[in-house]
Amino acid sequence: MAELFLFSIAESLITKLASHAFQEASRVVGLYHHLRDLKKTLSLVKAVLLDAEQKQEHNHELQEWLSQLKSVFYDAQDVLDEFECQTLRKHVLKAHGTIKDEVSHFFSSSNPLVFRSKMAQQIKDVSKRLDKVAADRHKFGLRIIDVDTRVVHRRDTSRMTHSRVSDSDVIGREHDKEKIIELLMQQNPNDHDKSLSVIPIVGIGGLGKTTLAKFVFNDKRIDECFSLKMWVCVSDDFDINQLIIKIINSANDASAPLRQQNLNMVDLEQLQNHLRSKLAGQKFLLVLDDVWNDDRVKWVELRNLIQEGVAGSKILVTTRIDSIASMMGTVTSHKLQSLSPENSLSLFVKWAFKEGEEEKHPHFVNIGKEIVNKCKGVPLAVRTLGSLLFSKFEANEWEYVRDNEIWNLPQKKDDILAVLKLSYDFLPSYLRQCFALFSLYPKDYEFRSVEVARLWEALGVLAPPRKNETPEDVVKQYLDELLSRSFLQDFIDGGTICQFKIHDLVHDLALFVAEDECLLLNSHIQNIPENIWHLSFAEYNFLENSFTSKSVAVRTIMFSNGAEVANVEALLNTCVSKFKFLRVLDLRDSTCKTLPRSIGKLKHLRYFSIQNNRNIKRLPNSICKLQNLQLLNVLGCEELEALPKGLRKLISLRHLDITTKQTVFPYSPLKFPALKTLYVADCHSLKSLPLEVTNFPELETLIVKDCVNLDLDLWKDHHEEQNPKLKLKLVGLWRLPQPVALPQWLQETANSLQSLFMMNCDNLGMLPEWLSTMTNLKVLIISDCPKLISLPDNIHHLTALEYLQISDCPELCKKCQPHVGEFWPKISHIKHVFIEEPEKLEEEEDA
Structure with a gap:
């Protein structure tokens, strides 16, 4: 199934090769023409991949061809990453290198002359293999499809539905049936209103949407209410001509059906006239079952053709996709729930x-x-x-x-499984790999968008952000699309951070489609297949014995459930010796006291976490050789005395989560040029943070938690208007006893801040009036700040504020009670307001 990801991999390789930075770097080392030829062949192969992916299911030879392509594609990724590693290393040497470093570099395999020769040979090898595999594409008669425009037109007749159902076959849907019938039988408020009511039923594949529609369609009350009933299975084909033909045939008396071939010979104008004559003067019910079309132009065209019925005519739609239901529906969608x-x-x-x-x-x-x-x-x-x-x-x-x-x-x-997989088949290529990676987590896992974003980013499965976008924006779009397609559930949108789960059956689907590439290990699995790329461990007692000598393809090793890793040193030695292209290494909850110096050899590593290691005291300086590292997480490492001084060499670092015993933040005159997220927790000795924009020019998220001696106002002595401003979008202050007011520097973020969290700040006594200048603030959460008793007078100026939550602030909660509190008029314009009730607070105090 992993071959289904090839189109998106090809796109990412071509995008990288076409980037200005990559082309410039390739010219410098004399590899421009080699890489240009590789890009040309990739483009030729990419053009037929979508057709190949659609046809492979019943063609073993085509499956084998795609498998060979996958191997070449991944090797091409590794070669291009090697090239990027060298470019990054040159930047670091130029900025921070000593004469000793440069001499060492000259006599290593990274010497420019040696590197150029080695890279040229690797690129030639990959190109030669790709050319050989690509030449075979002509054997399969593949069409060129340049753009992935799911829906895929499969013409799968097994999905064609009909309107017949026995009531005795339907269990547990009486309430849903009554609700839908009530909507269908409602009269339009205006008897002369001929606009069609469209009622969507939405839910995951297999939940019983079609069965419910049949249950309703065959009810005697519907027969009495509508003079004409029609049932059309739309499936993946939203061809207007064919739909008109289906509607006409459904409207015809069963004893006198029109021949399909006769209708096919009629032009569109005649078909439309035929349809109008069928619907004219009729109060009709039309069921459009299994709709996948998200093209609003097509829908409006069809809707306009079937406006001929009398007032009270209705359309009932079933779909798996929320956005389609919203596009078509004239009433709120009926979300079908699971059976009891x-x-x-x-x-x-x-x-x-x-x-x-x-x-x-x-x-x-x-x-x-x-x-x-x-x-x-x-x-x-x-x-x-x-x-x-x-x-x-x-x-x-x-x-x-x-x-x-x-x-x-x-x-x-x-x-x-076939029904659920159909939902997967309709996913665009760029979402398929992302979805498959859910298989690395156990069932019932509570996902957070931050965690998902960092994994997807580290593995390079995100599309490059467009202008004025961030990778986090792309992740949000992906999650919104997966939610719309019923792949996610229990979704809580907190603005910048979301959390969600996936249905157990959707998890099964992720396991199925990712079985060639991802593996969640447990005690039932004794050996790891050779070609597995991503590994997640539920247990660790058989860790070393699981790897075969050929398991070199591994890109991910993670402990998603926080399983304790007993012998991390042995695991790391295995990683360094066998998995030189490792991208993600998540060793959360490990118990080792040291890390081997050899970790510095994992130069492709993007994501490294030893979160909640309670024993480690030092990190090796060699970790600063990881110029590709995007995430370093040492949160909860309470014994960590200091971070390496060379941290400034991690020029790709985007996310830094730290717990340390240091009194001063580990920075140097050099800025952290790429850092987007800084999470500082349990740093009990830390006294100040160097939040100069010159140190953190790209910082967007700052979370500070349990830092008892930290004075947030000590970061600089003065503020000048002409200085560059911080670009923070999210600030979280959690369990900080020091501040009695919000730090003055926060005012700098007035044009960028979107989310502000203040939790367990015992001495916070007031919110400044300048808080009302936060014109982009969308989320404000205040929790357990007992001395906070008022809101700024001008808080109603926060017109962008969509979510306000206040809890465990007794006086403030009383004053903000809906409709009765003195501050309610100032906050009543906010879309989502959650204020803890005084009765609950009093109960807690009594307890």
Whole structure:
């Protein structure tokens, strides 16, 4: 399945080769023509990849061709990364190198002459392999498709639906049915209003949207309300001509259907006239089932053609995608929820047993309850597993289904995995790799957008940000799109930071599509396949024995569940010796006391974390050789005495999360040119932060937590208007006893700050009037600041503020109570306001 990512990989390689910085650097070392030829071949291959990805499922030879391409693509990534490493190293040497460093560099393999020769040979090798594989593309008759414009047109007839359903087959949807029927039977407020009401039903694949629509369609009340009923399965094809033909055929009397070929010969004007004559004077219900089209122009064109019915005509739409429902709907979408455990079990029994047979097999029913749990209320999953066990009476067969992941079980073409995979097939290429990486986390994992963003960024699966965009903006767009397509759930949008989960069945889908590339290890897996690229460990006791001598492709090693790593030194030695192209190394909760100096050889490393290591006291200076490093996380390393002095050499560092015993922040006259996020926590000796914009020209997020001696106003003695301003977008102040007021420098961020969090600041007594000048502030959270009793008089000037939360501030909460508090008029314009109720505060005080 990993071959489905190739289009986005090819795009990223071509984008890198086409960048001005890369072309300039390639000219300097005399490799411009080599890289230009590589880019040309990549473009030729990329042009046919989308067609190849769509056709590979039933063509083993094509699958093998794509697998060969994947291997070459990843090697090309490594070669280009090697080139970038050398360029970064030259920058660092120029800025910070001593004569000793330069002499050492000259006599190493990084010597410009040696490097040029080595790189030229590597690029020639990759180009030669790519040329050889690319030449075979003609064997498969592949079409050129330059732009990934999902939806993919598959013409999968197995997805064609009809309107027939037996009421006895529908369990647990009575409430939904009544709600939809109520909407359908509502009269328009204006009897002369002929505008069509469109009612969308939205939900994850397999949740029962089509079944619910059938349940409604066949109700006698609908027959009495509408003189004409039509059912059209739209699926992935939103061709206007074909849809008109389907609607006409559905409107025709079943005893006198028009021949499809006759309609195909009629021009569009005649078809439209035919459709109008069918709908004229009729109060109709049209069901458009399984809609994937997000092109509003097409939808408006169709809608305008079917406005001919009388007032009260309705359209019922089923779709998996929120944005499509919003585009088409005239009322709020009906979000279909999961079945209750009781209804799920009833449905399972119906599919697993003949009627009444379950009473003879209570033991199997008990196992069935456990099987139903893994279906998480999705009816198609219940049906799939129930039908798999129909008339089977061996305990081991039931236990096998209970104990295995759904994606490991036998599947038919219309079962749950196929239905869910259809949602995946409709994802644009750039989202597929990102989605697949969810498989590295355990089920029920609570994701945070910051964590996801850093992983995606480190692995290079994000599209380059457009002008005035950041990688974080791109991540937000990706998450919004995945949410819209029902891949995410329990989504909480906190502005700059979001959190969410994914449904267990969606997690199964991620495991399925990523099985060739990503692996979440547990005690059931004894060996790691050779071609795995991304590894996540749930356990560590078999760590060293898991790697084969050929496991050189590994790009990611992480402990997503915080499993304790007993022998980190041995693991790191393995990483350095075998995985020289490692990008992500997350050793959170490890217990080692030192790190080996050899870590400096992992020059491709982008992401390194030893978060919550309670033993380590020093980091080796060699860590400062990691010029590609984007994230360094030593948060919660309470024994860490100091960070290396050469930290300034990490010129690619974007995220720095630190806990240290230092009294002074580890900086030098050199700025941190790329740093976007600074998270400082549990630095109990730290007295000041050097928040000069000259030190942090790109800093956007600052979080300071549990720094008891930190005086936030000590960072500079004066402020001049002509000085450059900080560009902070998010500031979080958490458990800081020092400040009695917000630091004056925060006023500098008036034009950029979007989110401000103040939590557990015991002595914070007032908010300054200049807070009302924060014209871009969207999120303001104030929690557990008991001395804070008022808001600025002009807080109503914060017109961009969308989210305000105040809790554990007794006096302030009372004054901000909706409709009755004295400050309510100042904050009532805010879209989302959450104020803790005084009664709750009093209960807590009494307790």
